[in-house]
């Protein structure tokens with residue numbers, strides 16, 4: 001579904017990605033792991049067209065997307081839940097959900113607001129609350145809901161549980177498990193490895209802008225050396 005090959009991305013003259021390569025198959029949940037500053041967000045931004053890789057290719061379902069504008073990439077079916085949530089502060093919960101909703105590829109069972117409220121019951125009584133009045137957990141649920149309302153084929157989450165209380169984190173992981181069970185492909189950047197090995201099929205560990213290890217959840221669990229050396233676990 002998503003094939004990232006040998007991408008090199010720069011901030012001005014400073015190189016952040018040195019031949020990043022990864023892929024996500026349909027129905028898979030894949031993670032991007034690594035310590036701070038190793039290039040996870042830069043990789044996501046390079047996939048989503050926020051940054052333009054100088055070299056390499058990004059292919060989504062046979063369409064070459066590296067260097068394409070973000071709105072065109074989103075239209076193809078990539079839904080981003082950005083780092084820091086970025087919900088619209090001066091729109092209500094309901095307005096946040098419907099503002100960018102679309103079903104461009106004609107999904108026969110599209111996500112709508114009712115399905116989002118069923119997935120995140122905490123949002124239901126908050127429908128008329130402004131985005132900036134929500135708790136961090138509610139904002140994160142709203143950010144995920146807003147991405148789902150674009151009916152993506154691949155959902156990309158950048159640090160979706162950062163700064164959240166353990167119980168709220170659990171709730172987010174449980175919802176992502178349900179979305180996965182529905183057949184959604186998901187690419188996740190996060191630091192909670194214990195939760196991720198339960199949810200994800202495969203992992204890429206990155207250091208200094210390139211992949212240094214990849215494997216399944218059982219392989220990662222069986223490899224304390226990798227966990228310690230590259231993830232500080």
Ligand code: ATP
Nearest residue numbers: 011014015016034035036037038039040041042043
């Ligand atoms: P974190 O978990 O801290 O977000 P990350 O793995 O997502 O880390 P990136 O944010 O992708 O890492 O950063 C990769 C490298 O690019 C780092 O060396 C960082 O300093 C650099 N970098 C990131 N954003 C910029 C920017 N706007 N301008 C210049 N350099 C940047």
